[in-house]
Amino acid sequence: MKNNYAVIMAGGIGSRFWPMSTEERPKQFLDVLGKGKTLIRMTADRLRKVVPENQIYVMTNAKYADLVQEQTGLHSSQILKEPMMKNTAPCIAYAAHKIYQLNPEANLIVAPSDHLIALEDEFVSIIETAIDTAVKNDAIVTLGIKPSRPDTGYGYIQFEGDAVLGEPKKVKRFTEKPDLENAKRFLDSGDFYWNSGIFIWSCETILGALKMYQPELNAHFTSELYNGDKEQEFVNSAFEACESISVDYAILEHANNVHVVLSDFGWSDLGTWGSLYTHLQQDQNGNALVGGTFDVHESTGNIVHLPSNKLAYLHGLNDCIVVESDKVLMVIQKENEQLIKEYSKMMKDPAKSGNIQLDGQSSISMSPSKRALVQGLSDYVIVEESDRLIIATKAFFDQINN
Numbered sequence: 001m002k003n004n005y006a007v008i009m010a011g012g013i014g015s016r017f018w019p020m021s022t023e024e025r026p027k028q029f030l031d032v033l034g035k036g037k038t039l040i041r042m043t044a045d046r047l048r049k050v051v052p053e054n055q056i057y058v059m060t061n062a063k064y065a066d067l068v069q070e071q072t073g074l075h076s077s078q079i080l081k082e083p084m085m086k087n088t089a090p091c092i093a094y095a096a097h098k099i100y101q102l103n104p105e106a107n108l109i110v111a112p113s114d115h116l117i118a119l120e121d122e123f124v125s126i127i128e129t130a131i132d133t134a135v136k137n138d139a140i141v142t143l144g145i146k147p148s149r150p151d152t153g154y155g156y157i158q159f160e161g162d163a164v165l166g167e168p169k170k171v172k173r174f175t176e177k178p179d180l181e182n183a184k185r186f187l188d189s190g191d192f193y194w195n196s197g198i199f200i201w202s203c204e205t206i207l208g209a210l211k212m213y214q215p216e217l218n219a220h221f222t223s224e225l226y227n228g229d230k231e232q233e234f235v236n237s238a239f240e241a242c243e244s245i246s247v248d249y250a251i252l253e254h255a256n257n258v259h260v261v262l263s264d265f266g267w268s269d270l271g272t273w274g275s276l277y278t279h280l281q282q283d284q285n286g287n288a289l290v291g292g293t294f295d296v297h298e299s300t301g302n303i304v305h306l307p308s309n310k311l312a313y314l315h316g317l318n319d320c321i322v323v324e325s326d327k328v329l330m331v332i333q334k335e336n337e338q339l340i341k342e343y344s345k346m347m348k349d350p351a352k353s354g355n356i357q358l359d360g361q362s363s364i365s366m367s368p369s370k371r372a373l374v375q376g377l378s379d380y381v382i383v384e385e386s387d388r389l390i391i392a393t394k395a396f397f398d399q400i401n402n
Contacts (some may be wrong), residue, residue, distance in 0.1 A: 005106045006051040007095045008043055010060040010113035011082055016272050018344040019328035028114040029067050032276060034290035036305035040113040043074040049124050059091045083236045089250035090242045091211055093221040094235055100203035101226045107131050110199040116267025116279055130200040130261045133168040139196060140209060141200040144193030145258040145267045150183035152270060157260050163190050171258040174248060213254040217242050273321045273337050277303040315392035329384050333376035343373050373400060
């Protein structure tokens with residue numbers, strides 16, 4: 001364990017989790033599961049089981065450094081500040097060079113900050129297998145997730161041999177997000193797993209791969225200035241000069257020593273509200289209710305995420321996503337969640353003011369500091385106040401108020 005290091009990647013902005021996730025506080029810094037812990041806190045705690053506390057690093061945008069320190073409890077020296085977003089390969093080059101100079105025998109775990117892992121003991125076992133595979137084979141190792149559906153939102157890894165959970169396999173090829181037809185074919189074949197985006201390698205191995213396949217990128221990050229007073233100044237210059245490229249394109253698609261450990265530890269990248277829904281406790285009508293106090297009637301299949309002080313009354317609401325942030329209430333049909341980025345842009349458009357209604361018309365009353373974006377609801381009444389929220393059919397609302 002003494003040679004194990006980890007880098008948590010925490011620079012993303014989580015735009016598909018709007019309106020809770022914003023550029024000021026992205027989803028890794030939120031308690032989206034309603035468990036009293038943010039996603040990055042859960043990630044750091046999980047990695048503490050396989051990595052010494054002082055050997056866990058977080059790679060993040062400089063503006064989130066204080067937030068990272070507050071939520072993870074790590075020392076400021078363990079927070080690596082990327083001055084601009086240049087994708088994953090430059091971040092990994094930075095971390096690998098820095099850590100190699102601290103310990104040339106270092107093994108490095110690279111993990112996203114905002115994923116859910118439900119079975120943590122199984123995760124620890126898989127990580128130990130991956131480290132062993134990386135060390136013994138001088139290999140680049142990734143964790144593959146057993147697919148449960150033909151999902152077009154994930155990259156896929158094809159491997160050699162039979163699918164045996166917990167075993168490392170040689171990788172045949174990586175395939176970026178496929179169309180639905182190919183995703184179905186991958187699922188049926190049995191030799192394709194989802195790419196989790198969790199990587200394990202020795203610093204020596206990944207630096208060798210960078211030198212071989214990305215010599216220019218590697219050169220930008222080669223320096224004797226790491227772990228000293230001039231590190232940040234050097235890193236800022238290196239990011240300015242390097243290209244933006246993912247580690248998948250930079251290394252994994254070129255290397256011939258890539259292995260995958262076949263895994264099933266309750267993983268989700270929590271990329272959308274829909275993916276979160278499947279991991280939340282639901283009532284007898286399939287409503288996943290997080291944060292507030294709820295009184296729900298004749299409503300099915302909703303995901304509702306509210307501030308903890310909110311009393312919510314729902315009547316006749318079906319298959320919707322309801323999310324309230326400090327400034328916005330969003331109520332949309334679940335089937336349209338792929339449009340959330342567009343909805344966010346609408347609300348930020350200075351030409352648009354007040355509440356926005358799409359594909360329907362309802363009565364909306366909001367507290368002075370908030371706006372609503374409502375999609376797909378006709379003849380409903382929505383009342384939002386500081387301590388309560390009502391969403392009900394107009395017919396029912398009129399009935400109880402007469």
